[in-house]
Amino acid sequence: MTPDLTQTSLPQRVVIGLSKIGMALKSHSWQNAAQHGLTPTQGQILALLRSKGTAGMRLSTVAHELGVSAATTSDAVTTLGEKGLVRKAKAVDDGRAIAISLTPQGQQMAERVADWTDFLLDAVSELSEVEQEVFLHGLIKMIRKLQEQKQISVAQMCVNCQFFRPNLYEDADHPHHCDFVDAPFGDRDLQLDCPDQAAAESTTAQQNWERLSRSISQKES
Ligand code: SF4
Structure with missing residues (x-):
């Protein structure tokens, strides 16, 4: 039987391809975080804080950038704080606000978890x-x-x-x-x-x- 090549449009096939890459990213994110005793959200928070340097970030900004709820972010940050990986301090630009930043141990852990997307570099270099x-x-x-x-x-x-x-x-x-x-x-x-x-x-x-x-x-x- 001849396959119907028009069954899925080009945009639909692009979306299918993107969703397959999205699934691979999600799976690697889980594996990588688990290897380091973290949840994916905790790993993403460390990687995000690392990318922002020493200034730190407000909780609401972290939640917004990761596209997760404030409650989920707050829970993850509390656990990271208990592990000694992040600390809370007054925001540099607003003494009434709290900013979260990496501790020295958090910086080391962030370096280790930040390379979880490297598996895609090989594919992109094709x-x-x-x-x-x-x-x-x-x-x-x-x-x-x-x-x-x-x-x-x-x-x-x-x-x-x-x-x-x-x-x-x-x-x-x-x-x-x-x-x-x-x-x-x-x-x-x-x-x-x-x-x-x-x-x-x-x-x-x-x-x-x-x-x-x-x-x-x-x-x-
Ligand atoms: S134009 Fe803006 S975003 Fe682009 S490299 Fe310069 S500072 Fe960065």
């Missing part, structure tokens, strides 16, 4: 340089859409950043400029989780996105 760049641009577009729909927390991406100056130069390899580091960069260097990102005003972010997506579409067409 893609050619061009395929990786196209994939990155597709991900940026999808993440931005999901952010607009409030389906995921706002990622610290160049496209939302006040330091981002898209297509400032004629140089096809380095058309953009980052005001934070005061240097040009290319489409392949666009960031998804930059620690120096600062949110741009919404009109500016929208204009920057339109300029960037126009040039990327032209390049990839």
